[in-house]
Amino acid sequence: xxxxxxxxxxxxxxxxxxxxxxxxxxxxxxxxxxxxxxxxxxxxxxxxxxxxxxxxxxxxxxxxxxxxxxxxxxxxxxxxxxxxxxxxxxxxxxxxxxxxxxxxxxxxxxxxxxxxxxxxxxxxxxxx
Amino acid sequence: xxxxxxxxxxxxxxxxxxxxxxxxxxxxxxxxxxxxxxxxxxxxxxxxxxxxxxxxxxxxxxxxxxxxxxxxxxxxxxxxxxxxxxxxxxxxxxxxxxxxxxxxxxxxxxxxxxxxxxxxxxxxxxxxxxxxxxxxxxxxxxxxxxxxxxxxxxxxxxxxxxxxxxxxxxxxxxxxxxxxxxxxxxxxxxxxxxxxxxxxxxxxxxxxxxxxxxxxxxxxxxxxxxxxxxxxxxxxxxxxxxxxxxxxxxxxxxxxxxxxxxxxxxxxxxxxxxxxxxxxxxxxxxxxxxxxxxxxxxxxxxxxxxxxxxxxxxxxxxxxxxxxxxxxxxxxxxxxxxxxxxxxxxxxxxxxxxxxxxxxxxxxxxxxxxxxxxxxxxxxxxxxxxxxxxxxxxxxxxxxxxxxxxxxxxxxxxxxxxxxxxxxxxxxxxxxxxxxxxxxxxxxxxxxxxxxxxxxxxxxxxxxxxxxxxxxxxxxxxxxxxxxxxxxxxxxxxxxxxxxxxxxxxxxxxxxxxxxxxxxxxxxxxxxxxxxxxxxxxxxxxxxxxxxxxxxxxxxxxxxxxxxxxxxxxxxxxxxxxxxxxxxxxxxxxxxxxxxxxxxxxxxxxxxxxxxxxxxxxxxxxxxxxxxxxxxxxxxxxxxxxxxxxxxxxxxxxxxxxxxxxxxxxxxxxxxxxxxxxxxxxxxxxxxxxxxxxxxxxxxxxxxxxxxxxxxxxxxxxxxxxxxxxxxxxxxxxxxx
Numbered sequence: 096x097x098x099x100x101x102x103x104x105x106x107x108x109x110x111x112x113x114x115x116x117x118x119x120x121x122x123x124x125x126x127x128x129x130x131x132x133x134x135x136x137x138x139x140x141x142x143x144x145x146x147x148x149x150x151x152x153x154x155x156x157x158x159x160x161x162x163x164x165x166x167x168x169x170x171x172x173x174x175x176x177x178x179x180x181x182x183x184x185x186x187x188x189x190x191x192x193x194x195x196x197x198x199x200x201x202x203x204x205x206x207x208x209x210x211x212x213x214x215x216x217x218x219x220x221x222x223x
Numbered sequence: 224x225x226x227x228x229x230x231x232x233x234x235x236x237x238x239x240x241x242x243x244x245x246x247x248x249x250x251x252x253x254x255x256x257x258x259x260x261x262x263x264x265x266x267x268x269x270x271x272x273x274x275x276x277x278x279x280x281x282x283x284x285x286x287x288x289x290x291x292x293x294x295x296x297x298x299x300x301x302x303x304x305x306x307x308x309x310x311x312x313x314x315x316x317x318x319x320x321x322x323x324x325x326x327x328x329x330x331x332x333x334x335x336x337x338x339x340x341x342x343x344x345x346x347x348x349x350x351x352x353x354x355x356x357x358x359x360x361x362x363x364x365x366x367x368x369x370x371x372x373x374x375x376x377x378x379x380x381x382x383x384x385x386x387x388x389x390x391x392x393x394x395x396x397x398x399x400x401x402x403x404x405x406x407x408x409x410x411x412x413x414x415x416x417x418x419x420x421x422x423x424x425x426x427x428x429x430x431x432x433x434x435x436x437x438x439x440x441x442x443x444x445x446x447x448x449x450x451x452x453x454x455x456x457x458x459x460x461x462x463x464x465x466x467x468x469x470x471x472x473x474x475x476x477x478x479x480x481x482x483x484x485x486x487x488x489x490x491x492x493x494x495x496x497x498x499x500x501x502x503x504x505x506x507x508x509x510x511x512x513x514x515x516x517x518x519x520x521x522x523x524x525x526x527x528x529x530x531x532x533x534x535x536x537x538x539x540x541x542x543x544x545x546x547x548x549x550x551x552x553x554x555x556x557x558x559x560x561x562x563x564x565x566x567x568x569x570x571x572x573x574x575x576x577x578x579x580x581x582x583x584x585x586x587x588x589x590x591x592x593x594x595x596x597x598x599x600x601x602x603x604x605x606x607x608x609x610x611x612x613x614x615x616x617x618x619x620x621x622x623x624x625x626x627x628x629x630x631x632x633x634x635x636x637x638x639x640x641x642x643x644x645x646x647x648x649x650x651x652x653x654x655x656x657x658x659x660x661x662x663x664x665x666x667x668x669x670x671x672x673x674x675x676x677x678x679x680x681x682x683x684x685x686x687x688x689x690x691x692x693x694x695x696x697x698x699x700x701x702x703x704x705x706x707x708x709x710x711x712x713x714x715x716x717x718x719x720x721x722x723x724x725x726x727x728x729x730x731x732x733x734x735x736x737x738x739x740x741x742x743x744x745x746x747x748x749x750x751x752x753x754x755x756x757x758x759x760x761x762x763x764x765x766x767x768x769x770x771x772x773x774x775x776x777x778x779x780x781x782x783x784x785x786x787x788x789x790x791x792x793x794x795x796x797x798x799x800x801x802x803x804x805x806x807x808x809x810x811x812x813x814x815x816x817x818x819x820x821x822x823x824x825x826x827x828x829x830x831x832x833x834x835x836x837x838x839x840x841x842x843x844x845x846x847x848x849x850x851x852x853x854x855x856x857x858x859x860x861x862x863x864x865x866x867x868x869x870x871x872x873x874x875x876x877x878x879x880x881x882x883x884x885x886x887x888x889x890x891x892x893x894x895x896x897x898x899x900x901x902x903x904x905x906x907x908x909x910x911x912x913x914x915x916x917x918x919x920x921x922x923x924x925x926x927x928x929x930x931x932x933x934x935x936x937x938x939x940x941x942x943x944x945x946x947x948x949x950x951x952x953x954x955x956x957x958x959x960x
Contacts, residue, residue: 108739110743111742111743114742114746118749118750153735182735182738182742184735184738184782185731185789202738203738204742204744204745204774205746206745207746207753
């Protein structure tokens with residue numbers, strides 16, 4: 096694989112987008128595109144297929160699970176790992192997200208180092 | 224019916240008496256010339272008959288007073304109408320009974336309240352009075368205690384006695400005090416009666432009524448617990464008249480009898496308090512002193528009237544003719560007299576007994592009526608509670624059929640009370656949960672003991688329209704007439720569940736909404752600290768650390784609140800596994816080694832040499848251990864030791880965390896497990912906890928079916944223990960089955 100991995104980050108919260116983008120770029124050396132909605136994520140992914148999608152769950156209009164479904168069905172990105180980054184904590188909510196076929200579910204707040212490590216692991220596994 | 228038979232007996236007896244009298248009189252007339260001496264003996268008999276009659280009459284009248292006391296004791300409070308109804312019969316049957324009264328004990332401070340009570344009874348001019356020199360009444364000066372008449376019957380004839388302080392005259396006071404102290408009825412010596420126009424002579428009898436239903440054991444308590452006095456006012460002239468006129472033989476066989484009544488004590492020549500003249504004599508009997516009155520054929524008798532004594536003298540109203548004794552006259556007279564006396568005694572006894580019985584029956588009827596009233600009042604009261612409670616209350620019989628249902632039960636099951644009755648109890652439960660109910664109820668039928676309220680169970684109910692809903696059911700075994708019956712209390716949990724859900728959703732939403740900005744704050748601070756925005760000065764770096772630590776503290780608080788909420792409502796959704804207790808213990812030690820080192824504390828775990836297995840949620844048990852270890856470390860000084868141990872007792876594995884800290888202050892121990900409780904605000908700053916850790920730990924342990932407790936001594940540290948059930952031999956599957 097040549098060049099840095101491309102991560103598409105989707106979150107309706109601008110400050111989270113900014114913090115995550117810096118962490119992923121500076122700590123992980125990733126290439127990051129941050130968008131604020133599921134619809135924009137579909138547009139961005141259609142333009143350039145990401146190596147991994149980091150997806151917020153609760154968003155207006157199109158939520159995380161719906162975005163995941165559309166990425167899989169509309170764009171045919173069936174093998175692209177999708178990681179949920181959510182402030183949800185209830186066990187039942189987390190099980191539901193897992194059932195959608197997410198590669199991982201990470202919780203907010205997060206530590207930069209742990210976030211980067213998790214994404215690397217997933218991308219590494221995908222490579223393998 | 225009883226009255227008629229009583230009248231018949233009386234009539235027969237009277238016929239008998241009259242017949243006897245007639246023959247005796249004839250015999251006497253025939254024999255009189257020869258056997259005049261018989262007169263003396265005959266008079267003796269007559270006199271004793273009069274005495275007996277008088278005594279019996281008095282006893283019967285005093286029985287009325289006893290009845291009134293029983294009535295009072297059976298209800299403690301008697302209103303004026305009840306008093307009037309109770310006394311009406313007794314007053315009518317006993318002409319010598321002038322009045323029956325109720326006089327409460329009124330202390331000086333209670334006088335205004337008494338006057339108000341009197342005014343509310345319709346007295347024109349409420350006041351407390353005493354008897355004046357002229358035999359009238361006047362307002363009484365204030366005293367420490369008054370016994371003023373509040374109720375009196377018959378009312379209209381006794382208006383003057385309303386408010387009369389029964390303790391105001393010395394004779395009355397002495398008898399009244401004696402009654403209060405002895406707990407028994409006590410009678411005054413002869414007194415002039417306020418109640419009767421013309422200053423007639425009579426006596427009063429007082430009977431004390433105490434709080435509660437029994438006479439207190441000591442004099443002091445009797446004085447203190449006195450509610451008041453029941454008082455009967457008796458007219459002696461009526462009784463004397465009755466005694467004379469009922470003793471007909473005397474009047475027929477002798478020319479007539481006069482009756483003199485004296486106080487029991489005084490000068491030998493004291494004057495009588497009352498003279499009852501022979502009704503047949505032309506002029507009133509002469510006013511003789513006791514000495515004079517007792518001479519000749521006169522007979523003297525002492526009447527003992529519950530505390531006071533009277534001297535009664537009867538004497539012939541005319542001077543007897545020459546005494547000419549003779550055996551035949553004597554025997555004729557004696558036989559006739561004996562027969563007459565026997566009849567007279569029979570009649571007197573029958574009539575006295577009838578009156579006594581009537582008074583007792585009256586008292587009992589009244590007691591019964593008031594008991595019945597009280598019972599129906601209580602029944603109405605209970606009925607109102609059962610009808611208006613929000614919980615459904617039902618009873619079922621041994622066959623499991625509903626026998627009664629309150630309106631709340633009918634509403635809950637969308638049915639009518641009548642429709643529920645006769646239905647099987649299980650029909651009220653959704654088919655999926657019926658086996659559970661049947662298991663409980665059959666267990667209760669088999670058990671010989673009466674179960675108390677029992678633990679409420681949560682089941683799913685089924686309404687008349689088929690809708691199902693969550694309910695809580697409590698069952699208790701009732702023993703009704705030796706038959707098995709089930710008391711069922713049901714509570715609709717629909718609303719509680721909705722509220723729980725709303726609360727859960729609210730907390731989860733708040734937690735979510737707080738986490739999002741906190742993620743940005745902590746993320747930004749992390750980047751700053753890592754120098755991503757350029758190098759920081761020493762002070763800048765310290766401030767960023769401060770902000771980061773507090774951000775993390777806020778996060779812990781949010782997590783704890785969420786945990787507590789989940790633990791206190793629908794449960795935590797634990798994932799039970801069969802776990803090795805030593806592994807768990809050592810893992811918690813490893814996890815907290817970093818914290819211990821930062822505090823310079825030695826953290827040590829002692830695994831059990833024997834395998835100990837528990838059934839629990841690994842993460843949650845680690846959370847509990849971490850919390851207890853964290854507390855122990857935070858309250859330990861550097862170099863101190865925190866140690867963890869395992870023990871086993873009665874099917875439970877006990878985890879113990881021991882520290883060498885300052886111990887838990889006495890004042891704080893009882894609320895140690897309450898949310899947000901820390902020993903003082905200084906502690907919170909020092910240890911940096913949220914104050915929720917122990918309450919979450921307690922909830923978690925309880926969710927495991929266990930318990931948590933501690934031992935502590937000031938300066939000697941604390942040990943926190945929690946016990947959870949051992950894993951059954953067959954593992955998780957066995958336990959869940």
